[in-house]
Amino acid sequence: MWRPQIPHKAIDVEVDCGPGVPCRLLRVDIDVSEVARKQFLGGFKHRVTGSTYHHAVTQTPPSAPRPRPPPRACRDTQTVHQAARGAQTLREAATQMPRPGVVLDVSEDRLVTPRTYVTAREVQAVRQAAALTVQRFARGWAARRRAGQLRGHKEEREAFLREREGRRIADAEDARRRQVQRRMHPAKRTDFQVLETELDAWRRQETARIKAAGLGPDKEQDALRLLLAKETRLLQTIDRLRVNAKYEARDAAAHRTLSAMAAPKTWELKNGAKVLVHTPTTARARELQQLHRGLALTDLSVDERLDLLLHVKWTAKEFDCRLTREIVQLIDREADLLNREGELKEAGFGDGGPEELGS
Structure with a gap:
């Protein structure tokens, strides 16, 4: 039996074995035979040259179809409850007419007198009047509701306009006040x-x-x-x-x-919370801030002013420099003037209060 020969292809590969070692030449055989027979998809033949061309086919297998989803509903249930019920669809009834030899009990019988006959036209008129009454009340309710909504919208609009006008007037007044302040007290x-x-x-x-x-x-x-x-x-x-x-x-x-x-330090804890901590530096800065505020006060008595100046003097003496020495000299001068003013006041030569002579 004749079998077709499988074509082979060979290439030569040069392998680098490292420095100082000659390169090796290897022969590699490549099998180019097809795995499976390609599917014939047709083609065409050139009329002039007679060449035959076939349509190409890929070697990639087709993708598997997507499986169908499981059914979501079935026509049979899993549990069946059976029960037997009896029903009486017919009921026998009879009427006994009076006749000789039969005594009938008429103690619970009542005499029914027919009322006035109502025609279909009268019934239709009553229904139409009732429908008109229902429509009248429903339309009145809807109109009152619509009027309330419009009234509410109107009040909201008027309130918005009043608020906007108030803001405009307030902004204009603030702008005018700022302009006056800029001209009276420019900064x-x-x-x-x-x-x-x-x-x-x-x-x-x-x-x-x-x-x-x-x-x-x-x-x-x-x-x-x-x-x-x-x-x-x-x-x-x-x-x-x-x-x-x-x-x-x-x-x-x-x-x-x-x-x-003088502001306290902010420390962040492990849990993310923040705490305010006063350090010796912030405490000292707070003391200096209080002394600075005290020096700016003008409504202190002579004794209070002298006590404040004494605190400032001892605070400045902690640092020996030209500036602190000048501050101490100014404090001594103001204290001397305050003492002299107090002596003049006691002697009756003046009735004015102490004034701030330096800071």
Whole structure:
């Protein structure tokens, strides 16, 4: 029996065996025979050249069909309950008419008198009247409910408008108050720029008004001189406000710094909770903050002021430097002035209270 020869293919592979070792040449045989006979899928033949072309087929086997899901319902139940019941569908009845030889009991009989006959048209009229009554009440209820909803929406809208108008008025009042505060007590650089801009605009307006008045040269010069004097006083006022704002900003910064230094430390525990802990550093900072606040008070008596100055003096003496020595000298001067003022007051030469002479 003749068998077709299986074609083979061989390649030469050069293997590197390492440094100093010559390379080995290996011959590798490759079996290119098909595993299974390919399926014939048809093809076509070229009319001119006579070449035959077959459709290609892949070697990948087709995927297995997806199994059908199990049935979810069946027509037979697993449990059957059987029971026997009897029913009487027919009932015998009879009527006995009076006749001779039969005595009937008529003690419980009653005489029924027929009422007035009601026609179908009258029944239909009664039903129609009842339906109209039900519709009238239902429509009234629906209308009252709709009116209540509209009334509620209207009240909510009016309340919203009133609240918005109130917020607008409050915002306008706050803006006006802030503008007045910026002009009466400026604190930022922009506030002073606004004041200077408005002062320059006022000066230009007044200068134009004086020149447009048609005054004589002497009177115009006098008016311009008065305008210059007013502008000078206003500039001095602005400079004084700038100095005050600088001092207030410095005091506020010192207060914030002392508050931050005196604040307790926040420690986080293992369970995630946080606790506030006062350390010796924060306690010392709190004492200094209290002394700083005490120095800013102006309603203390002479004895209270002297006691506060004594505490500040001993606190400053803990550090020996030029600044602390100047602070101690200032404290001694203020204490001396307070003592002299008290002696003058006792002698009857003055009735005023102590004033803060230094900090």
